[in-house]
Amino acid sequence: MLILDNIISDRGSRYAVAGQPCASEDEAKQLVKELCRRKKFAKATHNTWALLTADAPVKNDDGESGAGMVILRMLEREGVYDHLVVVTRWFGGKHLGGDRFRHVQEAVRIYLEETRLGGKTE
Structure with a gap:
């Protein structure tokens, strides 16, 4: 699993983003469980995820x-299937407040850019 750590920091909150190819909900749950075996991620407040x-x-x-x-929504917009x-x-x-959603969106954007999964080109 590719992990991009400490990518966003705001008012003390810190964000990371991770992902890898994944074909099913059961596999996704197992991969998140494996991620949380890392002490740092187990102590996180939230490990939110999505899979299309x-x-x-x-x-x-x-x-x-x-x-x-x-x-x-970001995965749908970019046409990224089978990737957790x-x-x-x-x-x-x-x-x-609402900034937390902006940070989630930015984290996903950074991940898609880093992995070149985003369907849109600049």
């Missing part, structure tokens, strides 16, 4: 209500 497959879209907010949908993307947040003590 031919069968159905799958997402998990992990307590960060709405974050899974943000990831899923996980956005991790370590809460820094100050609420971020």
Whole structure:
């Protein structure tokens, strides 16, 4: 699994993004479980994720209500199928309000750019 750590920091909260090819919801759950075996990720406040497959879209907010949908929409917009993307947040003590969704979106954008999975070219 490719992990891009400490990519965003805001008011004490820190973000990472990770992902890899994945074909099913069961496989996605197993991959997230493996990610959380790493002590740092196990201690995270949220490990939100999404996966777009031919069968159905799958997402998990992990307590960060709405974050899974943000990831899923970005995968749909870029046409990225069968690839799990996980956005991790370590809460820094100050609420971020709507900025937290902007950070999730930016984390996914960074991941898609780094892996060249995004369907759009500049």
